[in-house]
Amino acid sequence: MPITPLSPEDPAELGGYELLGRIGHGGMGQVYLGESPGGEPAAVKVIKPSVVDSETRQRFAQEVEILKTVGGARVAALLDADPEADPPWLATEYVEGLDLSKHVGSHGPLPALLTASLGATLAEALATVHKQKLLHRDLKPANVLLGPNGPKIIDFGLAVFAESSVSLTAPNTVVGTPSCMPPEQANGEKPLTPKVDVYALGAVLLxxxxxxxxxxxxxxHVLFHQVVRPTIAPDLSGVPEELVPLLTAMLAHQAQDRPPLDEVVRQCRALIEAQGVKVAQARRRLTSYTAAPTHFLDELLAVPRPGRSSAASAEAVTVTVDTPPDRQQPVSTPPSQQPLVPPPAAPGRTSADPADTPAVPPRTAAPSPTARSKDRGATGRRSLRHSAQARITAQRLREAYAASTPF
Structure with a gap:
């Protein structure tokens, strides 16, 4: 997940959040990495001034109201928002890590055991959302963040109340990601039911x-045709045998044929426990396997050493999660032939809890505090966010970025 410096046109602060860099963008707006006065990191979403009108502002306000009702340990929480501001903005919990799409693209598919753990975790999270009478309606790999404390679901901008036919979009308009969309949603049926999220979760696990x-x-258009035709079955190639029945059921064409979320949790748990692993242990393995090794905020806020040029400072804060050396080897075994439980640790290795041994070689360890302190000069720690040095550093970054970027 690259964090790039702010451009000269970017605001330095919104709603009390000091903006540190860019972490994403879309057709409607920009997402920044921000920090509250107390040091709380946040993902600050801002609507582009060029698209702000009364309708956009109303939809943004509805998104904020929906986010206020969404809760749960596996959902990125709303921190603050002002849909009436110019420009409108909202701040949500910042999850440090790759999304599932980027993780699989960089490191390859997850082992079957970890996929079952991911399924149990996300199904439980979605069940909590459904109890609040909400549907996600746009669950996809890019909306699952793999943070240091486990996966979290983001982007409820398309969420609707489960018991209502009222949506955030115009009548007869289909909104969502077609490749993860169930047939009834692709056909524009209303009202939607919780089974739309079951289908989308099946697509995510696949x-x-x-x-x-x-x-x-x-x-x-061809993609929509494939989704809505009952005679065209979803492609389950590469799926380990143990997971085929569950994914087949979750991706059933008819909504009534899909299992409820509590049944998804039960089946994922059964797959895990059948291999002699506890569910909590499998979740710890998942987090260990997917957690990002780089501490974005520490690197972003590091004070440049004396004598370094502003260009070097700008380069230092463009943080990217690279593929660790131990994860760059090609996968020699096709996913369909991978065992549900990854191979055990090498002989002679001791552990207080052998069942908690990571399923794969551990990622490259993050630098120790001592090592990081050497990179931060004599102070041994980053400066305060509102110190003079921090503001000088931010100004240097802006100048360096403006000098190298055409606008």
């Missing part, structure tokens, strides 16, 4: 374990 989605086509 991608996690195989590296591809249920349907693939270069043309969006």
């Amino acid at each position: 991608f996690a374990v195989s590296g591809h989605l249920p349907y693939r086509a270069d043309n969006i």
Whole structure:
């Protein structure tokens, strides 16, 4: 997940959050990495001034109201928002790590055991959302963040109340990601039911374990045709045998044929426990396997050493999670032939809890505090956010970025 410096046109602060860099963008707006006066990191979403009108502002306000009602340990929380501001903005919990799409793209599909753990975790999280009478409606690999404390679901901008036919979009308009969209949603049926999220979760788990989605086509019209035709089955190639029955059921064409989320949790748990692993242990393995090794905020706020040029400072804060050396080897075993439980640790290795041994070689360890302190000069720690040095550093970054970027 690259964090790039702010451009000269970017605001330095919004709603009390000091903006530190860019972490993403879309057709409607920009997402910044921000920090509250008390040091709390946040993902600050801002609507582009060029698209702000009364309708956009209303939809943004509805998104904020929905986010206020969404809760749960596996959902990125709303921190603050002001839909009436110019420009409108909202701040959500910042999750340090790759999304599932980027992780699989960089490191390959997850082992079957970890996919089952991911399924149990996300199904439980979605069940909590459904109890609040909400549907996600756009669950996809890019909306699952793999943080240091486990996966979290983001982007409820398309969420609707489960018991209502009222949506955030115009009548007869289909909104969502077609490759993860169930047939009834692609056909524009209203009202939608919780089974739309069951289907989308099945598509996410299929991608996690195989590296591809249920349907693939270069043309969006062909893709919609594949999704809505009951005679065209989803592509389950590369799925380990143990997971085929569950994913087949979750991706059923008819909503009533899909299992409820509590049944998804039960089946994922059964798959895990059948291999002699506890569910909590499998979740710890998942987090160990997917957690990002780089501390974005520490690197971003590091005070440049004396004598370094502003260009070097700008380069130092463009942080990217690279593929660790131990994860760059090609996978020699096809996903369909991978065992549900990864191979045990090498003989002679001791552990207080052998069942908690990571399923794969551990990632490269993060630098120790001592090592990081050497990179931060004599102080041994980063400066305060509102110190003079921090503001000088920010100004240097802006100048360096403006000098190298055409606007």
